[in-house]
Amino acid sequence: MPPILARVLAGRGIQRPDEVPLTLDQLPSPTLMPGLDKAVALLMEARRQGWKILIIGDYDADGATATALMVRGLTLLGLPTPGFLVPDRFEYGYGLSPEIIELASREASPDLIITVDNGIASLDGVAAAHAAGIKVLITDHHLPGDVLPDADAIVNPRLDPASPFLNLAGVGVAFYLILALRGALRDADLLPANANPASLLDLVALGTVADVVVLDRINRILVEQGLRRMRAGQCIPGIIELLKVGRRDPDRVVAQDLGFIVGPRLNAAGRLSDMTHGISCLLCDDPQRARELAEELDSINRERRGIEQGMRDEAMIQVQRLKEQGDLPLGLCLHDEHWHEGVVGILASRVKEAVHRPVIAFARAQEKGLLKGSGRSIQGLHLRDALDAVATRHPGMLRKFGGHAMAAGLTLAADQFEQFRQAFAETVALLAPADIFTSVIDTDGLLEETELTLKNAELLAHAFPWGQGFPAPRFDGEFEVLDQRVVGERHLKLTLGLPTSRGVIDAIHFNAPVADWPRNCRRVAGIYQLGVNDYRGQRSPQLLFEHLMPL
Structure with a gap:
């Protein structure tokens, strides 16, 4: 091997x-x-x-x-x-x-x-x-x-x-x-x-x-x-x-x-x-x-992405307002009258990734006077058990709920949203160990320049099916920046130098904070996957950054 x-x-x-x-x-x-x-x-x-x-x-x-x-x-x-x-x-x-x-x-x-x-x-x-x-x-x-x-x-x-x-x-x-x-x-x-x-x-x-x-x-x-x-x-x-x-x-x-x-x-x-x-x-x-x-x-998925992006921007404004009011609740509930019921689940997932908190996003249900919520959790907090605890402490608040550890859904009366928001935050604080709210990113360490090859990228891509609980290999490192540009409005494309081998390698950071990124960045540190860039039939190794910061 x-x-x-x-x-x-x-x-x-x-x-x-x-x-x-x-x-x-x-x-x-x-x-x-x-x-x-x-x-x-x-x-x-x-x-x-x-x-x-x-x-x-x-x-x-x-x-x-x-x-x-x-x-x-x-x-x-x-x-x-x-x-x-x-x-x-x-x-x-x-x-x-x-x-x-x-x-x-x-x-x-x-x-x-x-x-x-x-x-x-x-x-x-x-x-x-x-x-x-x-x-x-x-x-x-x-x-x-x-x-x-x-x-x-x-x-x-x-x-x-x-x-x-x-x-x-x-x-x-x-x-x-x-x-x-x-x-x-x-x-x-x-x-x-x-x-x-x-x-x-x-x-x-x-x-x-x-x-x-x-x-x-x-x-x-x-x-x-x-x-x-x-x-x-x-x-x-x-x-x-x-x-x-x-x-x-x-x-x-x-x-x-x-x-x-x-x-x-x-x-x-x-x-x-x-x-x-x-x-x-x-x-x-x-x-x-x-x-x-x-x-x-x-075509339907393109429509979904557009709806999701607008909802995500609105949700992060709500998150920022909550931060300005004090510490962010350990269990987060968000709602907007105009959000799409079918997209609140993926919205909850996106916000959870940004704030590292269990998140439930709500939209107006078809039945008048009701809200439907879809939640996503983090490791260490069983979301369905948390909802069960809320239902036990507040009989009648939840019309119905179900799910599992990492995802769950529920229905409640719109006029009980604020009461549920508080009850959910209190329940998460009661059930969840304090250390789960500190985001820890595990990596497979450093790769030598000689290991940043197409052969290794292909090997890692196809050797095993990677996913939940068996994450794709990701590595950390520091790199010299030779060139950078924004593509597709939200993505940062980089050309990185490899001084020992006198080579270069392409890299990309999707959904990067491009508005705040320095124009003359000369060196970066980040966590990445070693991937393959297939452009017009030409295959080459590429670093896919999950986290990136200028040095």
Whole structure:
């Protein structure tokens, strides 16, 4: 193993050779997934009886990929192709609600509903389905409450705290159900020819990365195997075309491309429009039509970016005002009457990155008098638990809430915003250790000038899938500035000198504070990733600065 890669892996706790391979035979058996036996038996009965199946998904990239995977997977295994339905986030909100059951009954008349990436908290929705004579199979990865829905089967790794699958995304849970069903069909000698669930791994990789779940070894295997299929051309047209509209080469795709290029374009449909557009792109097998759908999603994403930028500027003005009034609250709540409900989640994420605090951003809900909030947290503060604590101390304040450690959503009455703002700040101060509010940036140390090569940049990009909990290699160093200029209004482009080798290397700092940057900067210090600049077919190493300061 090249020394630079061994050093990076050691910094992420990988010490032994047997921890390195990311092959499918290293995955734990589906038999270890809670609830699979009952779910598979239900699907086998559905196959025998010819039940009409409807998939109920979620309106984010994990929900979209899980929906597409379930539709493709069940069809692959010989069941009738299911329909799908995704709640309109503005009209119905999240999850399997009684209103969604009414809509599903009216439009699809299913015998069986399968949820993906939702359902674990849908007590009323499941009851409504049973009242309508519809069976329900829940697949979800969110934390269960004290009371579970009375579903016909529930597959959720979090039902067993000892499960090895606790970090799976919703699409990963759905994939394991398909794996288990394939095994049952094989044992019953009912498996269709060439029915290989590995063909679904491109969807698993995309949803896993886009949902920002921890890339433990199981998720790294799933993502790596999906990426290998994409690079080999064994990929659905929708993902290929989404990469292309984002100016990424499918033959060289890496996990960051899924997180920063494909995922946001899918999510934009759920934020501003209808996730049906995104799922249709993932289900399309015609490259030309997939291209058209990908271009539609790209257009929606451009609109989302414009809305987000305006909201971010307004939010940071609010943050500055709070700072002027005294110390910034440890838990931050922001609201503006004109903010877009579908964009407050990504806004909360951007503000959290800027202030290193748990942040909840609110927008006016469709229902008069209500606000919908979406929050993002920092390591050390479990956001859903914090909301649960607020709800316990202030009964009736939260109309509903849900989520997990790093992200959560809630609904409350608009006239209770100020009361909630104070309650949330107090709860965060009570629950969170004081040291989590000091931002610490870990790096992989210095790189010698001789290590700043295209070979090393390519190696680090493709050696492993990097992401949440398994961060991409980043290094720190000081450099001589030979040239600098602003590009795209917000980005700082640099040419840096390498005096020992008498060479130069390009660098860029995205979303830099260009208004405050000195014009005659001669030396900089920063934290960067060693990346590849592909310009008109010419590939060269490039430093991608995450943090940069003049010296």
